[in-house]
Amino acid sequence: MSPATPAPESGGAALELLVHGVGGATPQDMLDDPRTVRITGDRTAAMHRRAEDVDAEDHPERYAARPVPEAYVWSNLTSGDGARALWLLLLPFMVANLAHWMRPPAQGRPGLVRTYGVLVRLVALTLTVLLTAAACEVALDLTAWQCAASAACTDAYSWLGFLSEARGGWWSAPGRRLAVAALVPTLLVGLLWYLSNRTWSAYEAQRPPTGYDDPVPAPRAAEASAPAADGSADTESADRGDDGPGPVELRPALGRPGFWYGRRLVARLRAAHTAAGFLTVAAALATATARHDVTAPGAGAVLGRTLQAAVATLAVLVLWVVCRRGRSERRLDLRVERALVSWLPGVSLTVLALSAVYAGWSRPGWTSGGALPGNIAFGGLTLAQGGLVVALGVVAVLLQRPRRDPRTALRGLGGPAVAMLACALAGVMSGGVAQRVADWLDGPATPGMGDSGPRIGPPVLLSWQASVIPVLLLLLLVPAVLLAVRTVLAGRRLRAQVETDYDAADERDPVRTGRIADGRARASLTDSAPVLVGVVSGATLLLGAGSVAGAWASGNVPGRAFDGAHPAIASLATVTQAIGSWMIGFGFLLFVTWGRRAYRDASARRTIGILWDVGTFWPRAAHPFAPPCYAERAVPDLTWRMSSWTRSTGGRLVISGHSQGSVLAAAAVWQLPPATRGRVALLTYGSPLERLYGRWFPAYFGPEALRALNRTVHCWSNLYRATDPIGGPVRVPAEDGRPAVDAAVLLDPVAYGRTRAHPLPEPILGHSDYQADPAFAHRRGALLDRLPPAVPHPREPDTTAGQGSSGRSSG
Numbered sequence: 149m150s151p152a153t154p155a156p157e158s159g160g161a162a163l164e165l166l167v168h169g170v171g172g173a174t175p176q177d178m179l180d181d182p183r184t185v186r187i188t189g190d191r192t193a194a195m196h197r198r199a200e201d202v203d204a205e206d207h208p209e210r211y212a213a214r215p216v217p218e219a220y221v222w223s224n225l226t227s228g229d230g231a232r233a234l235w236l237l238l239l240p241f242m243v244a245n246l247a248h249w250m251r252p253p254a255q256g257r258p259g260l261v262r263t264y265g266v267l268v269r270l271v272a273l274t275l276t277v278l279l280t281a282a283a284c285e286v287a288l289d290l291t292a293w294q295c296a297a298s299a300a301c302t303d304a305y306s307w308l309g310f311l312s313e314a315r316g317g318w319w320s321a322p323g324r325r326l327a328v329a330a331l332v333p334t335l336l337v338g339l340l341w342y343l344s345n346r347t348w349s350a351y352e353a354q355r356p357p358t359g360y361d362d363p364v365p366a367p368r369a370a371e372a373s374a375p376a377a378d379g380s381a382d383t384e385s386a387d388r389g390d391d392g393p394g395p396v397e398l399r400p401a402l403g404r405p406g407f408w409y410g411r412r413l414v415a416r417l418r419a420a421h422t423a424a425g426f427l428t429v430a431a432a433l434a435t436a437t438a439r440h441d442v443t444a445p446g447a448g449a450v451l452g453r454t455l456q457a458a459v460a461t462l463a464v465l466v467l468w469v470v471c472r473r474g475r476s477e478r479r480l481d482l483r484v485e486r487a488l489v490s491w492l493p494g495v496s497l498t499v500l501a502l503s504a505v506y507a508g509w510s511r512p513g514w515t516s517g518g519a520l521p522g523n524i525a526f527g528g529l530t531l532a533q534g535g536l537v538v539a540l541g542v543v544a545v546l547l548q549r550p551r552r553d554p555r556t557a558l559r560g561l562g563g564p565a566v567a568m569l570a571c572a573l574a575g576v577m578s579g580g581v582a583q584r585v586a587d588w589l590d591g592p593a594t595p596g597m598g599d600s601g602p603r604i605g606p607p608v609l610l611s612w613q614a615s616v617i618p619v620l621l622l623l624l625l626v627p628a629v630l631l632a633v634r635t636v637l638a639g640r641r642l643r644a645q646v647e648t649d650y651d652a653a654d655e656r657d658p659v660r661t662g663r664i665a666d667g668r669a670r671a672s673l674t675d676s677a678p679v680l681v682g683v684v685s686g687a688t689l690l691l692g693a694g695s696v697a698g699a700w701a702s703g704n705v706p707g708r709a710f711d712g713a714h715p716a717i718a719s720l721a722t723v724t725q726a727i728g729s730w731m732i733g734f735g736f737l738l739f740v741t742w743g744r745r746a747y748r749d750a751s752a753r754r755t756i757g758i759l760w761d762v763g764t765f766w767p768r769a770a771h772p773f774a775p776p777c778y779a780e781r782a783v784p785d786l787t788w789r790m791s792s793w794t795r796s797t798g799g800r801l802v803i804s805g806h807s808q809g810s811v812l813a814a815a816a817v818w819q820l821p822p823a824t825r826g827r828v829a830l831l832t833y834g835s836p837l838e839r840l841y842g843r844w845f846p847a848y849f850g851p852e853a854l855r856a857l858n859r860t861v862h863c864w865s866n867l868y869r870a871t872d873p874i875g876g877p878v879r880v881p882a883e884d885g886r887p888a889v890d891a892a893v894l895l896d897p898v899a900y901g902r903t904r905a906h907p908l909p910e911p912i913l914g915h916s917d918y919q920a921d922p923a924f925a926h927r928r929g930a931l932l933d934r935l936p937p938a939v940p941h942p943r944e945p946d947t948t949a950g951q952g953s954s955g956r957s958s959g
Contacts, residue, residue, distance in 0.1 A: 161204070161208035161211045161212070161216065161797055161799040161800070161938055162211070162215040162216070162799055162800040162801065162802065162932055162935070162938075163215060163216050163218055163793045163797075163799060163800070163801045163802070164215035164216065164217050164218065164801075164802045164804055164928070165218050165220060165786070165789065165790065165793075165801060165802070165803045165804065165813075166178050166179075166217060166218065166219045166220065166804050166806075166809075167220050167222075167786065167803065167804065167805040167806070167809030167810070167812055167813050168219070168220075168221065168222070168223070168806060168807075168809050169761075169805070169806040169807025169808045169809040169810070169834065170761045170762065170807045170808045170874070171223075171761070172221070172222075172223025172224075172226075173219075173221065173223070174221070175196035175219045175221050178196075178219035178221070179196065179197070179198050179217055179219050181198045181199075183198065183199040183200075184196045184197065184198060184199065184219075185197055185198075185199050185202050187202060187218075188789075189785070191224065192224045192225060192781070193220070193221065193222040193224065193225055193781060193782060193785055194220075194221055195218055195219070195220055195785075195789060196218070196219045196220075196221060197216070197217070197218050197219075198217065201216050201217065201218075204216040205796060205797055208797065208799070208938075215802060215928075215932065218789075220782075220785065220786060220789070220809075222778065222781075222782045222785075222812070225778035225781055225782060226760040226761050226764065226778050236739055236742055237577070237739060238773060238774055238775055239573055239739070239763075240275050240570045240571075240573040240574035240577065241272065241275060241276075241570075241771040241773050241774040241775075242760075242763045242764060242771075242774045242775055243566055243567075243569055243570035243573060243763070244268065244271055244272045244275055244566075244567060244570035244770055244771050244774070245272070245766060245768055245769060245770045245771050245774045246566055246763060246766065247268050247271070247540075247563045247564070247566045247567040247570065247770065248265060248268040248269075248563070248766075248769045248770040249563075249766045249769070249845050249847075249848065250557075250562040250563035250566060250844055250845055251264045251265075251544065251547060251563050251847050252544060252547040252548040252556065252560040252846055252847060253547070253846055253847045253850055253852075254547060254847065255547075257546075257547060260543055260546055260547050261547070262474065263543050264540065264543045264544065264547065264563070265474040265475075265769070265770075266470075266471045266474070267536055267539055267540045267543065268540065268563070268567060268769075268770045269417070269470050269471065269474070269770050270467075270470065270471070270536055271533060271536045271537065271540070271567050271570070271571065271770070272421075272570075272770040272771035273420070273421065273424060273466070273467075273470055274529055274532055274533050274536070274571070275570060275571070275574045275771065276340075276421045276424050276425055276771070276773065277424055277425070277428050277529060278526075278529050278533075278574050278575070278578055279336075279425075279574065279577075279578060280333050280336065280337060280424075280425040280428040280429060281428055281432075281522075281525055281526065281529065281578070282577075282578030282579070282581060282582055283332055283333035283336050284330075284333045284428065284429060284432045285520075285522050285526075285578075285582050285606060285607065285610075286332070286581060286582055286585045287329040287330070287331075287332035287333060288326050288329045288330060288333075288432055288433075288436070288520060289519055289520040289522055289606075289607075290582070290585050290586055290589060290604055290606065291308070291311075291329060291585070291589070292311060292325040292326050292328070292329035293322065293325070293326065293436075293516045293519070293520055294516070294519060294589075294604045294605075295308060295589050295604055296308060296311040296312055296313055296320070296325050296516070297313045297322075297515070297516040297517065298604070299312065299313075299314040301589055301604060302314065302315075305589070311325045311328070313325075313515065313516065321508075321510065321511065321514065322436075322440075322511075322514050322515065322516040323436075323437055323506075323507035323508050323509060323511060323514065324507070324508045325516075326432075326433055326436055326437070326507050327433065327504040327505075327507045327508045330429050330432070330433055330500070330504055333425070333428070333429045333432075334426065334429055334497075334500065336425075337422060337425030337426055337429070340421075340422070340425070340773045341418065341422045341493070343773070344414070344418050344772050344773050345418065347775070347776035400818050400853055400856055400857070400860075401477070401847065401848050401853070402814075402815050402818040402819070402848055402853075403818035403819055404477040404478055405477075405478070405479055406475075406476055406477045406478060406479055407477045407767075407819075408767065408777075408779060408780045408783045408784060408815075408819070409780065410475065410767040410768060410769065410777070410780065412476065413473070413474070413475055413476070413768075413769065414767075414768050414772050415489075416469060416473065416489055417470065417768070417770075417771070417772040418772035418773075419469070419489050419490060419492045419493055420466045420469040420470050420489075420492065421771070421772055421773060422492075422493040422496075423462065423465075423466050423492045423493045423495075423496035424463070424466050424496075426493065426496040426497050426499070426500045427459050427462055427463055427466070427496050427499070427500070429500055429503075430455070430459050430496070430499050430500040430503040431456070431459050432520070432525075433500070433503040433504060433506070433507045434452060434455040434456050434459060434503045434506065434507075435456065435521065436507070436520055436521075437452060437503075437506060437507040438452030438453065438455075438456060439521075440511065440514050441511075448506075448509065448511075451506055452506065455499065455502060455503050455506060458499050459499060459503075462492070462495065462496055462499060465488075465492065466492070469489055469492065474769070475767075475769050519605070519607065522606070522607035522609075522610075523607045523608055523609050523699060523700075525607075526607050526609045526610060527609050527696050527699065527700060530575075530609070530613075530692055530695075530696050531696060533571045533692075534689060534692060534693060536567075537564050537567050537568045537571065537689065538564075538689075540563060540564040540567055541561055541564035544560050544561050544563055544564055545560065545561070547560065548560030548561075553846060553850065553851060555838075555842065555843055555851075555879075556843060556846045556850075557677075557678040557681075557843040557844045558678050558681065558682050560846070561682075562678070562681070562843075562844050564685075565681050565682055565685035565686075566681070566685075568685040568688055568689055569681065569684065569685055569688070571688075571692075572684075572685075572688045572692075575613055575692075576617075576732055576735045576736065577735075577736050577739065579606075579610045579613055579614055579732050580732040580733045580734075580735050580736025580737070581733075581736050582606040582607075582610050583606060583610065583611075583614055583729050583732050583733045584733040584736065584737070585606075586604050586605055586606045587729065587733065589604040590604040590605065605705070607699075608699045608702075608703065608704060608705055609695065609696065609699040611699075611705040611706060611707075611725060611728075611729065612695035612696075612698050612699045612705070612706055613692070613695045613728075613732075614725065614728035614729045614731070614732040615695070615706045615721070615724045615725045615728040615729075616691040616692075616694065616695050616724075616728065617727075617728045617731050617732055618724050618727050618728055618731065619691060619724070620684070620687055620688065620691060623683065623687045624680070624683060624684060624687070627679055627680060627683050628680070631673060631676050631679070631680075635669045635670060635672070635673060636669075638668075638669040638672065639662070639665045639666040639668075639669035639670075640665070641665075642665035642668050642669060643661050643662060643665045645665075646661050646664045646665050646668075647661055649895060650895065650900035652900045652901070655900070655901050657900075657901065660900065660901070663912065664871070664896075664897070664900075664912060667871040667896075667912050667914065668870045668871050670873065671869075671870065671871050671872055671873040671914070673873065674839065674840075674873050674874065675839070678843070705725060706721040706722075706724065706725045707721055707722040707725045707726075709721065710722075760775055760778070761778075761808050762808065762840075763775070764776065764777055764778055765777065765778070765779050765808070765811060765812075766779070767779070767780060779812060779815060782812050782816075783812060783815045783816050783819060784819075786803070786812060786813065786816035787816045787819040787820060790803065790816065790817075790820060790824060790828060791820065791821070791824055794824050794827050794828075795824075797938070798938050799827075799938045800827055800829070800932065800935040800936070800937075800938060801827060801828050801829070801935075802828075802829045802830075802831055802928060802931055802932060802935075803816070803817065803828060803829075803830055803831070804831040804832075804833075804928070805830075805831070805832050805833075805835070806832075806833055806834050806835075806918060807834045807835065807836065807874060807875065807915065808836070810832035810833070810834070810835035810836075810837055811835070811836065811837060811841060813830060813832065814830065814832070814837060814857060817830055817857065817860070817861055818857065818860070822860070825860050825861050825862070826861075826862055826936075827862065827935065827936065828861050828862060829861065829862055829863045829864070829865075829931040829932070829934065829935055830857075830861050830863070830864040830865075831864075831865055831866075831867075831927060831928055831931055832864070832865075832866045832867070832878070833866070833867035833868070833875065833918040833924065834867075834868065834869075834872055834874060834875030834915050834916075834918055835866055835868070835875050835876070835878065836874050836875060836876070837849060837854065837866075837878050838854060838876060838877065838878045838879050839874070839875065839876035839877075840874070842854060842878075842879075851879070854878055854879070854880050854889075855880055855883070857880075858880045858883075858886060858889055859884065859886070862934065862935055862936070863886075863931050863934045863935070864880075864889050865889060865891060865927045865930070865931055866878045866880075866889050866890050866891065867891050867894055867918055867921075867923060867924065867927060868890070868891075868893060868894065869893065869894045869895075869896040869913070869914070869915075870893055870896065871896045871912055871913070871914045872896075872914055872915045873914065873915060874915050875915060877890040877893075878890060891923065891927060894918075894921055894923055896912055896913055896914065897909075897910035897911060897912050897913070898910050898920075898921060898922075
């Protein structure tokens with residue numbers, strides 16, 4: 149990934165800061181030299197140089213004709229050790245977090261912005277409750293309540309013998325069986341808390357460099373009501389919480405001092421979600437026991453009502469904590485939460501322990517029969533999620549209404565659609581594990597359909613939700629086929645354009661032309677992603693509502709609900725239930741298998757890490773159990789490195805970002821002080837800044853934000869190919885004497901056939917190896933020529949003596 153040709157002589161020493169993209173890269177590949185040295189950073193993320201360039205600051209005269217190449221390697225932030233492969237199981241939480249950042253530009257509507265954030269946080273809270281409820285369903289209902297009450301089931305699984313109701317042991321009492329089974333969901337919630345706290349310590353708790361928390365001058369009164377540079381209202385003023393009224397900061401959203409420091413919010417949400425998980429388990433225990441005590445009034449019934457009231461009170465407090473405050477970005481928020489929030493998980497765990505003690509009391513004559521009231525719980529969660537998503541859609545439409553950008557994904561409804569996908573993923577995972585455990589305990593029969601044996605089955609609603617999966621796949625098949633046909637036809641239409649681009653009239657090769665045209669057509673499929681997301685989300689919402697209605701109306705699984713109907717309809721219901729039960733279980737097992745494989749296989753771990761390169765760029769603003777935001781480490785790293793170079797050398801700087809690295813580069817540039825931005829050039833290639841981030845995150849990377857970024861740096865150039873499925877143009881036109889950011893689309897391959905310069909066939913590179921194109925070195929050289937000359941700067945005293953090379957270039 150080294151420069152293809154030397155840069156022209158221009159203006160003194162310059163630094164070329166290379167930032168790799170999706171999938172990661174080694175410093176040796178980025179610098180095209182086997183001898184590289186880590187000059188600052190650690191094993192997680194670090195800056196590297198060639199060994200010969202380590203002392204570049206001490207000898208600037210050597211670099212008058214070429215920049216100093218320096219590589220920032222951040223791949224271990226997302227795909228380092230094997231344990232991170234388990235983050236795949238947190239995918240629904242990550243998707244819900246993305247929905248928070250997909251809101252349309254606010255345009256001075258702080259109330260709607262706050263409402264949007266509250267609704268997304270509530271959706272995220274339901275996901276935590278759903279996951280815990282699924283664990284309660286497996287441990288408490290299927291295992292401790294239904295299986296332990298069946299002699300056939302406990303005989304088949306001897307490890308459950310101590311819970312067997314037929315054997316009459318001490319643990320055989322229904323309440324005690326439930327109490328011991330409650331350890332499973334309790335430990336799960338504790339594990340989520342531990343993982344969130346551990347990653348919080350490594351990411352959000354890392355304070356940005358000194359200077360980020362300098363006070364920002366308040367704008368003049370005439371400016372106080374102006375929108376931010378991205379066209380949206382300041383998030384802090386819109387979702388201020390208890391900070392009180394304050395002026396709106398006139399800076400892009402991604403340039404606010406506290407944007408990449410989410411310590412306080414993550415701690416607050418982590419306390420609320422942990423408490424919600426414990427309260428879900430406590431509610432399951434207290435409700436099941438109190439339902440029996442209602443038939444025998446006494447002290448037990450009073451205690452049961454008291455515990456239920458305590459659970460309800462704490463649940464209201466959890467809702468208050470989640471809804472009251474969002475992100476604080478206008479300044480670096482170093483405060484800690486009050487004791488009320490900090491003690492919330494502990495108090496909830498205490499109520500859970502009291503509920504377990506209450507359930508474990510001796511109640512002669514109490515036997516378990518039927519199933520626990522899971523239908524009500526899962527049905528209520530499904531309706532709540534659907535209602536929240538619909539409300540979120542209404543708010544998104546109101547935010548988008550004043551000015552609609554045709555490039556915005558789903559016309560501003562990307563956030564609600566993605567929130568619906570998060571709920572669907574959580575439903576597949578929770579329903580999948582419940583279906584598989586029920587199928588395992590129930591023998592070969594489909595859950596709820598067994599004619600003999602223990603007949604162990606999950607709540608009816610889960611069977612209905614599983615049954616709609618084949619219908620959803622059939623609905624998805626229609627747009628998938630249409631897109632495939634359109635891609636084939638587009639490939640045929642593009643053949644004439646390919647031959648024109650290469651001027652290949654005299655050397656036409658139908659096979660070569662077809663491959664290039666098909667590559668361009670396949671790359672354009674990325675722009676059709678909103679269609680698929682919209683279809684899946686809309687169908688999921690409607691089918692979910694239908695499954696709730698079917699479960700509550702019939703009170704039976706689909707295969708039994710249509711008994712007596714036309715044989716074709718009854719057979720179809722039975723088949724869809726069986727296929728859906730298998731598919732939902734298979735989906736969950738697929739997640740587990742991928743995670744296990746990634747733990748053992750480094751190549752698979754790297755592949756899964758690519759998912760997080762895109763999904764975990766954003767801070768955890770909605771769900772604290774989502775995988776952590778690597779940008780909260782990477783963006784301050786890059787910002788501080790650029791500032792230290794310009795401060796210590798007075799020199800020029802080109803930050804060169806590929807793919808996801810271009811997004812990190814842009815975010816880092818936004819964080820720079822104005823004086824430093826004026827000495828920085830931005831070179832992006834294979835960049836998803838507009839194609840992905842601008843369309844799906846318009847409030848932060850929309851047209852106004854990208855134009856503002858072009859105005860705030862000294863110069864910017866963007867390279868892209870028609871065969872690149874990820875990168876594309878940023879669509880920033882020429883304005884105010886500045887040229888358009890996008891270069892002419894690069895030809896890929898660089899040569900159509902064999903030439904003297906290319907005697908062997910050139911490959912179609914797509915998203916990779918942009919540096920191999922001669923246009924890369926030309927554009928980089930042009931950016932360096934446009935930068936102002938290096939400013940003489942007095943050398944700062946060396947305060948890093950004895951630290952070796954790692955401290956030499958940190959400024």
